[in-house]
Amino acid sequence: MEPSDLVKTLRKGWLVIVTGLLLGAAAGFGATVATAPEYTSATKLFVAVRTGDAASATDVSQGNSAAQQKVRSYADIVGTGSVLQPVIDELGLDTTVARLARSVSTTISTNTVVVTIAVSGPSAAETARVADAVGASFTKVVERLETPAPGAASLVSVSPVQQAVVPTAPSGPNRNLNMAVGAIVGLIVGFGLAVLRSVLDTRVHGPREIGTATDAPMLGTIGADPNVRKEPLIVRADPRNPLAEAYRTLRTNLQFVDLASGGGTFVVTSAMPSEGKTTTTANLAVALAETGAKVALVDADLRRPRTAEVMGVESAVGLTDLLIGRAELDDVLQPWGRTALSVLPAGRIPPNPSELLGSPAMRALLELLSAQFDYVLLDAPPLLPVTDAAVLAQLTSGAVVVAAARQSRTTQLRSALDRLERVDARVLGIVMSKAPLRTRQGYAGAYGRYYGRDAEVVTDQRSERRGRRQRDLDASEPTGIAEAVR
Numbered sequence: 001m002e003p004s005d006l007v008k009t010l011r012k013g014w015l016v017i018v019t020g021l022l023l024g025a026a027a028g029f030g031a032t033v034a035t036a037p038e039y040t041s042a043t044k045l046f047v048a049v050r051t052g053d054a055a056s057a058t059d060v061s062q063g064n065s066a067a068q069q070k071v072r073s074y075a076d077i078v079g080t081g082s083v084l085q086p087v088i089d090e091l092g093l094d095t096t097v098a099r100l101a102r103s104v105s106t107t108i109s110t111n112t113v114v115v116t117i118a119v120s121g122p123s124a125a126e127t128a129r130v131a132d133a134v135g136a137s138f139t140k141v142v143e144r145l146e147t148p149a150p151g152a153a154s155l156v157s158v159s160p161v162q163q164a165v166v167p168t169a170p171s172g173p174n175r176n177l178n179m180a181v182g183a184i185v186g187l188i189v190g191f192g193l194a195v196l197r198s199v200l201d202t203r204v205h206g207p208r209e210i211g212t213a214t215d216a217p218m219l220g221t222i223g224a225d226p227n228v229r230k231e232p233l234i235v236r237a238d239p240r241n242p243l244a245e246a247y248r249t250l251r252t253n254l255q256f257v258d259l260a261s262g263g264g265t266f267v268v269t270s271a272m273p274s275e276g277k278t279t280t281t282a283n284l285a286v287a288l289a290e291t292g293a294k295v296a297l298v299d300a301d302l303r304r305p306r307t308a309e310v311m312g313v314e315s316a317v318g319l320t321d322l323l324i325g326r327a328e329l330d331d332v333l334q335p336w337g338r339t340a341l342s343v344l345p346a347g348r349i350p351p352n353p354s355e356l357l358g359s360p361a362m363r364a365l366l367e368l369l370s371a372q373f374d375y376v377l378l379d380a381p382p383l384l385p386v387t388d389a390a391v392l393a394q395l396t397s398g399a400v401v402v403a404a405a406r407q408s409r410t411t412q413l414r415s416a417l418d419r420l421e422r423v424d425a426r427v428l429g430i431v432m433s434k435a436p437l438r439t440r441q442g443y444a445g446a447y448g449r450y451y452g453r454d455a456e457v458v459t460d461q462r463s464e465r466r467g468r469r470q471r472d473l474d475a476s477e478p479t480g481i482a483e484a485v486r
Contacts, residue, residue: 012205013194017187024186028178037170041127042118043135044162047071047142049155070156071113074142075106078117078134083141087133104134114161124167131164204408210430213414219257219400219429220250222280223437232279232310235286236337242437244283250431251287254400257428263397265366265376266428267300269389271416273382275404276433278306281379289339293374296333298344300378300392302353305346307379311336318347323361329368342373353381358391366395383416390423398426405435 010017047070077083079101088095107116117138119131139158146156204210207218223243231237235244254266268281278301285297298319299307308315313334321327322344333342350356369376378396380389393399399420403413413430420427 009194009198013190013197016194016197017190020186020188020190020193021183022186024182024184024189025179026182027186028180028182029175031182032173032175032178035173036122038120038122038172039124039127039167040118040120040171041124041131041164041167042116042162043131043160043164045115045117045135045139046159046161047074047113047115048157048159068111068113070146071108071115074115074138075108077141077145078106078115078138079104083134083137086137086140087130090137091129091133093130100130104130115158119164120171128164128166135160135164202409202411203406204403204410204413204432205405206432206435209410210403210413210432213410214417214427214430216401216417216427217253217429218432219253220246220431221435222246222250222276222431222433224405224434228276228279233282233286235283235290244287247280247283247287248290250280250284251291253429254284254288257398263370264374265370265378265396267378267380267389267392267396267399268402269380269393269399269416270382270402270404271384271408271412273304273385275382275402275408277382277402278310278379280402280431280433281377282307282310285341285375285377286337286339288375288377289337289341292340294340294342294372295375295377296342296344296369296373297336298369298376298378299346300357300388301381302346302350302356302388303381303386305349307343308345311343313343313345315345315347318345319365320347320350320356322347322365323356323359324350325361329365354386354388354391357388358395362392363395383419384412387419390419390425393420393425394423398428400428400431402431402433404433407434 049070081097084097084100084104087093088097088100093100103120105118105120107118108114109116115138117131117134119127119134121127121130139160142156142158143154147154202209204213207221210218223246225234225243228234234241235247238244268277268284270277282297285295289295297307297311299305300319301307302320305315305318308318313336317327317332319332321332322329332347333344335341336343356362366376376396378392380392380399383389383401389399401413401416401420417427
């Protein structure tokens with residue numbers, strides 16, 4: 001994973017990571033609350049090797065060294081039955097040697113002869129009693145072991161230097177430590193889940209994912225419009241909206257593709273349904289017509305047609321009536337708006353859409369439309385469920401494929417493009433729809449200063465002047481530069 005991928009994963013999965021951290025800390029706190037408090041009390045014993053009454057300094061030093069060596073072995077004696085069983089019998093404890101040994105710990109300070117015996121348990125008073133009792137039993141066992149013969153004096157003496165004190169506060173559990181450990185574990189788990197989700201997430205989020213699926217160029221990025229169902233034609237309804245400008249950018253890029261392809265007839269499709277292809281096609285047609293070009297918008301989706309609904313035209317007759325010879329082109333081609341845009345609805349849904357779209361009549365119709373219009377846009381069905389779009393792409397300059405951000409899968413997009421390649425159809429480019437908008441950032445912020453609703457007065461005045469010129473152009477016949485080029 002590259003550093004940029006890691007940053008992207010952190011940005012996308014920050015909520016999972018933070019949630020893991022908080023849940024881990026909460027689990028540590030919960031474990032602390034659920035765990036019974038534990039108290040610890042300790043006693044300290046001094047171990048010395050006996051020397052003669054008139055011992056020299058050398059004898060004392062040797063005795064001290066011997067005590068330091070012996071005291072290391074004494075730590076193992078504390079947890080044995082010879083020390084703990086007398087304690088159990090004396091105090092009447094309801095436990096076993098093994099269980100008591102788990103609550104007793106022995107510490108020997110470096111280069112000293114002091115043995116610290118600590119006892120932990122749920123009762124503060126009892127831990128102090130047990131610690132003193134273990135210390136006394138330990139003293140007896142050590143002195144007995146160090147007695148060379150019955151009736152002789154022990155070579156080692158063990159003396160208590162600190163009696164066990166009843167603790168006033170529990171020694172555990174450590175709330176802060178538990179919460180810190182829980183937070184760290186939760187952070188690691190959250191980060192792992194974020195990375196796993198990023199690896200398993202095959203949705204299209206931007207040009208990077210599209211680039212992994214195809215070498216076809218990105219023609220445009222269209223932002224998500226929350227009001228698309230109420231007003232799908234944003235180019236007409238709100239020309240100054242950043243979304244409208246995105247369609248104009250798509251229009252410009254498509255015009256360059258037109259020059260490269262040598263034709264102006266395009267199929268607009270997608271891999272799966274509900275990716276925004278119809279809305280994209282309709283707004284693109286309106287944007288192209290704004291330039292003065294003659295545009296024909298054909299609803300070639302003979303299964304679930306929506307162009308007539310989006311454009312607000314009559315859908316009783318249309319493409320299917322032309323293909324079966326029940327109508328003429330002039331009878332079903334409907335002018336739209338004050339520009340040179342004409343709409344050809346789908347008409348009645350036939351039982352054999354693929355056969356009609358691949359018929360010689362469809363080929364002849366496209367040739368006729370190409371001769372009369374500068375641009376012919378065909379809104380085709382999705383590629384994966386049916387073959388209609390692949391059939392149409394063979395008859396046109398190529399296909400423009402729409403992929404919805406956070407909805408389309410790279411595997412689906414790759415499969416859709418493979419279908420076009422198998423029929424030798426040209427993929428002109430990819431349009432990413434429903435891209436997320438960020439206030440004052442990215443896509444929306446790029447145009448907000450010029451097209452946003454809070455633009456400066458000077459910008460509004462300039463936009464108004466441009467609008468008046470555009471209305472004057474719309475009111476006139478489609479001549480001028482576009483006509484001169486033709």
